[in-house]
Amino acid sequence: MVVPPGRAGQAPAGRTFIETARRNQIVAAAIDTIAEVGYGRASLARIAAQAGISPGLISYHFAGKNDLIDQVIRDVQAEGLAYMQPRIRAETTGPGMVRAYIESNLAFIRDHRNHMAAILDIARNAVTPDGQRRFHRDGEATRAERLLTELLAKFQAAGELRADFDPKVMAVTIGAAITAIPPRLVADPNLDVDSYAAEIATTFDLATRLVQAHHD
Numbered sequence: 616m617v618v619p620p621g622r623a624g625q626a627p628a629g630r631t632f633i634e635t636a637r638r639n640q641i642v643a644a645a646i647d648t649i650a651e652v653g654y655g656r657a658s659l660a661r662i663a664a665q666a667g668i669s670p671g672l673i674s675y676h677f678a679g680k681n682d683l684i685d686q687v688i689r690d691v692q693a694e695g696l697a698y699m700q701p702r703i704r705a706e707t708t709g710p711g712m713v714r715a716y717i718e719s720n721l722a723f724i725r726d727h728r729n730h731m732a733a734i735l736d737i738a739r740n741a742v743t744p745d746g747q748r749r750f751h752r753d754g755e756a757t758r759a760e761r762l763l764t765e766l767l768a769k770f771q772a773a774g775e776l777r778a779d780f781d782p783k784v785m786a787v788t789i790g791a792a793i794t795a796i797p798p799r800l801v802a803d804p805n806l807d808v809d810s811y812a813a814e815i816a817t818t819f820d821l822a823t824r825l826v827q828a829h830h831d
Contacts, residue, residue, distance in 0.1 A: 638676050640666055642690050645683055650732035654740040659683075684741055691730050698723045703766075709775030710824050712766055713789075717816045720793045724800060725808035731797040760786045767823070776823045789819055 630638075644666035648657045659680055663670040677683040699719040706712040724731055742748060760783070767782035792815050800806045 634676070637672070638686070639690075641668070641673055641676060641683065642687055645687050646691070646729050646733045649687075649736055650729035654684075654733075654736045681741075681743075684737060687733065688737065691727075691734055694727070694730070695720075695723050709767075709770030709773070710820055712770060713776075713819055713823055714816045716763060716766070717789065717793065717819060718812050721796060721808055721812035721815070724793075724797055725812075728800055728804060732801045735797060735801060760790050763789060775825065777825045780823060785819075785823060789815075792819075 641662065645657065645662045648662045648665045652661065657680075659670045659673050662683070663673055666673075673683065677686065699716075702719040703712060703715045706715045738748070763786035764782045767776065767785055770776045771778055771780075771782065796806075796808060796811055800808060
């Protein structure tokens with residue numbers, strides 16, 4: 616999971632609290648169902664059973680499975696953003712921002728294994744009516760890389776990070792280190808994500824930190 620730019624999703628104007636709560640319940644059931652049985656076997660009937668509602672109620676709120684899957688993608692991204700963005704923006708130094716970006720990403724991944732399993736399976740198997748992938752994880756990464764590139768460049772310009780690295784290359788490399796973890800966690804629920812987070816954060820702290828000159 617990487618932080619996409621923008622704001623966390625909000626319910627469209629006119630949707631009641633009850634309607635929003637029901638849609639959230641259905642999305643949560645869809646995530647858990649896909650994580651358990653896979654995208655292909657996650658029928659609306661299975662999702663309804665997971666949610667403890669009738670399939671017809673899903674059809675009332677969503678125009679079919681594709682519409683529901685699109686909402687799953689939006690909600691997972693919004694949840695990740697809502698969790699990570701305040702932690703990243705709270706940092707006022709370059710090293711603090713780099714560490715917060717990595718650690719908040721991986722903390723969200725650690726605490727949302729089913730989200731990760733669902734998104735990975737959707738990315739592999741969900742297609743649009745014209746045969747295109749419904750969710751491009753590489754597209755998500757590209758958006759996040761642009762955001763991180765801007766932050767790295769900002770703190771470079773402020774003299775908070777060393778000036779001789781390429782912000783885009785560094786952002787791509789950090790993103791690759793983060794996105795390598797969800798498949799491992801899905802394969803091994805006991806994966807020690809915190810250890811990975813600590814090592815990755817330290818690695819990129821050392822790679823980007825401003826080196827102070829020593830004078831005799």
